Amino acid sequence: MRTLKVALLGCGVVGSQVYRLLAEQADDLAARIGAPLEVAGVAVRRPSRARAVEIAPDLLTHDAMALVTRADVDIVVEVIGGIEPARSLLVAALSAGTPVVTANKALLAEDGAALRRAARAGGADLYYEAAVAGAIPLLRPLRESLAGDTVRRVLGIVNGTTTYILDQMDTCGSGFGDALEEAQALGYAEADPTADIEGFDAAAKAAILAGLAFHTTVTAADVYREGITGVSAADIASARTLGHVVKLLAICERTGGGVSVRVHPAMIPRTHPLAGVREAYNAVFVEAESAGRLMFYGAGAGGVPTASAVLGDIVAVARNRLAGTRGPEATTYADLPALPMGQAQTRYHVALDVADKPGVLARIAESFARHEVSIKAVRQEGRGDDAQLVIVTHAAPDAWLAACVADLGAMDVVRAVASVMRVEGEGDE
């Protein structure tokens, strides 16, 4: 019986778990694939360094390029992360017809197109289930289960750090700074939390999700990005009054001739399937034309869950390799334009501290009308000097809404714009 040889690039948090599972599940994997797997080599930066798993010294190499281009390697598994040398290694493998399984979020979000081109040129499989939302199966559901359907919209909670901080602000009433400090103390946020709280991590995942959902090329640079540093206790309180909760969302929408891909905090109804997602869990809500509303939920990160996703891909790629065929990637890659944020259809929640005088609402409503923004609901809270108008709009181009809010802030009857936040997911429950 033929043996399939696997080249493992990287042996860190995920790689060591992949190595361990390949050994521990060897019999089961061989049965499911129809042939045994064998690790041909493990490329690491420092072969002599101590590792979480024991690896035969003769398998370790620091020459990753020599490993991926070995004629006897059947599958390349990349868990190094980062752009280079990962990109050069994977392009070399794919161009030579060797299938690739990768968990490299950054590379796929920045230059997934280069990998897809190489995969097409070499006629090789490119699988990356582990690159977005950890162990949650998304690649196959989006690429295969919905292959006869059309995805309209994806809403994802794909960053655990921001989920934790926003949840703390909601349950404990703490401000952003305090919640961030606590998250850092507990290890939920890194010492430099920029990638998480400014939405860079979520934007990379949004780019990959949009590509999967709409069969098009979206890079992280195409994604409008707004982090959670501007979310105030007043925003959270406003959301609560509305029966909503604030989450950092990755949003991908198929819209008139293009796609809108964006990451920003938004209020969603507490009854929305995404509202209950907490701590390190991720969830991706998908709306498809025929299938309707779907949600996928699970561990968004972690060495073992991510390794499970890598192994699922290895099985698929190995089976294709044995059968001399390829998976369904790339058969119909479109090139839909990414629309600028100003053209995205959004809805706003606006809380205005106003002077409680006759005619105030009329003047404010007139300002919305001038910007062609339709008001869905308006509510006055408090009286006299404490009066606040809370307005929820219907959908309109984001630029119109932003311009309207700027105008409102300049009106003499408006003492302050207490809270502005987009609203998503109403009617999804």
Place this chain on the structure above:
Amino acid sequence: MRTLKVALLGCGVVGSQVYRLLAEQADDLAARIGAPLEVAGVAVRRPSRARAVEIAPDLLTHDAMALVTRADVDIVVEVIGGIEPARSLLVAALSAGTPVVTANKALLAEDGAALRRAARAGGADLYYEAAVAGAIPLLRPLRESLAGDTVRRVLGIVNGTTTYILDQMDTCGSGFGDALEEAQALGYAEADPTADIEGFDAAAKAAILAGLAFHTTVTAADVYREGITGVSAADIASARTLGHVVKLLAICERTGGGVSVRVHPAMIPRTHPLAGVREAYNAVFVEAESAGRLMFYGAGAGGVPTASAVLGDIVAVARNRLAGTRGPEATTYADLPALPMGQAQTRYHVALDVADKPGVLARIAESFARHEVSIKAVRQEGRGDDAQLVIVTHAAPDAWLAACVADLGAMDVVRAVASVMRVEGEGDE
């Protein structure tokens, strides 16, 4: 370019939507498959009957067997439902090497093994994503994404009628009878609701889920089944006090050398990902060794969502057919024994109306100890004649728990067993 010919068996609620989507999405499907699809024929009982979609008269036939055995048919799609003639038709197709896509829950739950045998003998694909939980992608996640992992447990909410009734009892405080009547009036329950409220529908789905999750053969007859007709307002109130909610669960567990597959009402924590599932939505919670906890959520039924799942399968099967290969089904089918309910490890919630006298708790605790059932928590509510003891146990074999409750009911200090219900999902959040 080669054309792939599809034989459609049945043209009812699902079939007519499959036919419509095959026509409407023809270009997109051809691009994703790599070849156009063509409907070779549509088998129906009464070709002359009016239908929801317009079908060329020469495609309609009542001779389904002649259609599935036509030499030019590449894929058979079955949406007739029921055991016969569906089974004979699919066995004939599969044995002859023609791949099958089916949405037939009843047939798969009663005799999926016959279909798998025929598929193996004929070397043909058998796909049935639409047979369980409608449009929710489960087949590929369980069969492919988790191919390198081991599923330990599946908890599913797979019946919309019972979800609606239990939700009404929870939110309105109504009894089972009133909630059922309302569900019938609103069309959520059928005039003869037996299949739903007695758990037969959920049991069929549980059998299919267990087969997918554990790569083994489970039939509906192997599934322990308890419906919701015995759920009382007192049970619902007790669950609420505990911070729990009652759902009819389909439970599949891999346990010492076998599988436990059962359907019964159970209390789950309100913070459990399954707790928020409402109305016609279904959700399946999966615990895998490496991937951890996953949940899949979506529309559980309906012609269009189910047709979407059928189309996803058609694309996969058509791609395999073109490539001359097969999907990953059946490579490692085990034959794990289905354990009797008495051996399932469960946890009970028991509310006892007791005489509030010294020594009562000691006598009751002694009874639990005699049955080797460990008590996790006990709480007394009320005093004197209104005293109630609420007990939640640790996990124990179901038979021991049942015997313990029977003994308690016979004790002189116990005036009545007010509520007994299994508890699931604690610690899953």
